[in-house]
Amino acid sequence: MGRKEIDRGPAAGQRSVTNHNIYCRNRSEFMLFSMFSTERFPSWAKALLILLVLLVVLLLVTGGLLVHFRQYFMSVYQVEVDSGVESVLLPCETTVQLPEDVKVEWTDRDNWKVHVYQNDSDQIEEQHQFYRDRTEMKRNLLKTGDLSLTLKYPTDKDRDRRTFTCTVYNREGNILMKKQVELKVRVCQVEVEEGVESVQLPFRTTGDLPEDTTVCWRRVEPKPATVVHKYENGSAQPKKQNQFYRDRTEMKRNLLKTGDLSLTLKNPKVRDTGRYVCEVDGIDGNWLRKKTVLLQVKVKKVEVDSGVESVLLPYEITVELPEYVKVEWTDRDKRTVHVYQKDSDKTGEQHQLYRGSNRDEEKPAETWRPQSDPEIPHRQRQRNLHLHHLQQGGKHPDEETSGAPGQSLSGGGGGGSGVCPAAVQDHRGPA
Known part of the structure; x- marks a missing residue:
C-alpha cells in the first residue's frame, strides 16, 4: 500500500503542476492578446482613420460637383464651324433654377449686344444691328436651363468678334452666372496655278x-x-x-x-x-x-538646266484676239525679248542680247536659248519674262486710273520670282 501511495503522490503533484502551468500559459496569452489588441487600434488611429474616410468622401463629392457644374469652371468653351453653314450653336446650360425676373444677355468681345432675353421675350431693340435677324434662343429657357444661342449664317466677321459671353443678371443687376464661348469660323482656301x-x-x-x-x-x-x-x-x-x-x-x-x-x-x-x-x-x-x-x-514657274539648247516659256489664252494686236515679251529689266505684230516678228525692236535666240510659234509662247550676259552676274541670268497683249480692253479693278485705256492681265514667266504683270491696250495704229 505504501508503494501505491508513493506512486499516486508524484502523479497527483505532476497534474497539479501541469494545470498550474496551463492556467498561467492561458492567462499570459490572454494578457498578450489584450496587449496587442490595444496597441493595434489606439484611439488616435481610429480618429485618423475616420478623418481619412471623410476626406475621401469629400473628394468624391467635390469631383462629382465639378463634373456636374463643369460649365461654370471652364474658362472658355470652343466651337468650330465652316464659313457658309446655315447656323452655329453657342452652348450655355445650367441646372440651377433661375428666377423669372432674370435677364439673359449675350455679348461679343467688343461688348456689342448679340441677344437679350428678359420678361419672357427677346429684347430686339437692345440688339446690335450687326446681329439683327441672325440670333435665336429656345423657348422656356428659364425652366429648362438651356441658355444656348443659335447664330445664323456665321462668317469671318463673326470670327473677328470671336469670344461670346452669356451673362445672367438678377433683378438688382447682380451677376448670377457667366460663361464664355470662343467661335472659330474656318475660311475655305483654294489654290491653283495660273494657266489652268x-x-x-x-x-x-x-x-x-x-x-x-x-x-x-x-x-x-x-x-x-x-x-x-x-x-x-x-x-x-x-x-x-x-x-x-x-x-x-x-x-x-x-x-x-x-x-x-x-x-x-x-x-x-x-x-x-x-x-x-x-x-x-x-x-x-x-x-x-x-x-x-x-x-x-500662283505664278507658273519653269525650271531648266544651264546649257540646254532652249526653253519654252508658256502662255496661252482662250480669248480670241484681233489681228492688230501686238505681242511683246520683256525681261525684268524691261529689255525687249521678242515682238510679234501683223503676222510677223519685229526683230528690229528686239534687244541685241536676244537677237537670234527666239523663235515664235503659233501659240503666244516664247522659246529662249539661254546664253551668257556679261552685263549681269551669272546667278541672275534666270529672268522673269513679261507678256504684254496689246488690244482694246477695259481696266482691271486693281489699277489706278491712267490716261491710256488698258487692262492688266497676268503673264506666265520662267524662273525668277515675283508676279508678271501685263497690259491690254488699244494698239490699232494707222489704218
Whole structure:
C-alpha cells in the first residue's frame, strides 16, 4: 500500500503542476492578446482613420460637383464651324433654377449686344444691328436651363468678334452666372496655278431658296471691292459685273433649287488672287447666306538646266484676239525679248542680247536659248519674262486710273520670282 501511495503522490503533484502551468500559459496569452489588441487600434488611429474616410468622401463629392457644374469652371468653351453653314450653336446650360425676373444677355468681345432675353421675350431693340435677324434662343429657357444661342449664317466677321459671353443678371443687376464661348469660323482656301482652264469657288447650302433670291459674288480684297458675278431675277446679270470678269464666270443651273452656289472662274490670273465673298439676299434685303473663299493663283514657274539648247516659256489664252494686236515679251529689266505684230516678228525692236535666240510659234509662247550676259552676274541670268497683249480692253479693278485705256492681265514667266504683270491696250495704229 505504501508503494501505491508513493506512486499516486508524484502523479497527483505532476497534474497539479501541469494545470498550474496551463492556467498561467492561458492567462499570459490572454494578457498578450489584450496587449496587442490595444496597441493595434489606439484611439488616435481610429480618429485618423475616420478623418481619412471623410476626406475621401469629400473628394468624391467635390469631383462629382465639378463634373456636374463643369460649365461654370471652364474658362472658355470652343466651337468650330465652316464659313457658309446655315447656323452655329453657342452652348450655355445650367441646372440651377433661375428666377423669372432674370435677364439673359449675350455679348461679343467688343461688348456689342448679340441677344437679350428678359420678361419672357427677346429684347430686339437692345440688339446690335450687326446681329439683327441672325440670333435665336429656345423657348422656356428659364425652366429648362438651356441658355444656348443659335447664330445664323456665321462668317469671318463673326470670327473677328470671336469670344461670346452669356451673362445672367438678377433683378438688382447682380451677376448670377457667366460663361464664355470662343467661335472659330474656318475660311475655305483654294489654290491653283495660273494657266489652268478654270477654278471653282465652292459654296453649297440648303436648297429650295426663294425664287426672288439674289446671289452676288464679290472680291472684297484687295480693295476696292468689285462685283465678280451676280445672279438676280432668275438669271445672271453680266452688265452688273466688272468688265475684267466678263465672260469669265459661270454658275450652275437651278442653283436656288439645289443650293449649289459655287462660282466657276475661267482662265484664272495671278491678279485674281484675293478674298471672295458670296452674299445671298432675299427680296427685302434680308441676309440669307454668306460665305468667304480665299483664292490663291500662283505664278507658273519653269525650271531648266544651264546649257540646254532652249526653253519654252508658256502662255496661252482662250480669248480670241484681233489681228492688230501686238505681242511683246520683256525681261525684268524691261529689255525687249521678242515682238510679234501683223503676222510677223519685229526683230528690229528686239534687244541685241536676244537677237537670234527666239523663235515664235503659233501659240503666244516664247522659246529662249539661254546664253551668257556679261552685263549681269551669272546667278541672275534666270529672268522673269513679261507678256504684254496689246488690244482694246477695259481696266482691271486693281489699277489706278491712267490716261491710256488698258487692262492688266497676268503673264506666265520662267524662273525668277515675283508676279508678271501685263497690259491690254488699244494698239490699232494707222489704218
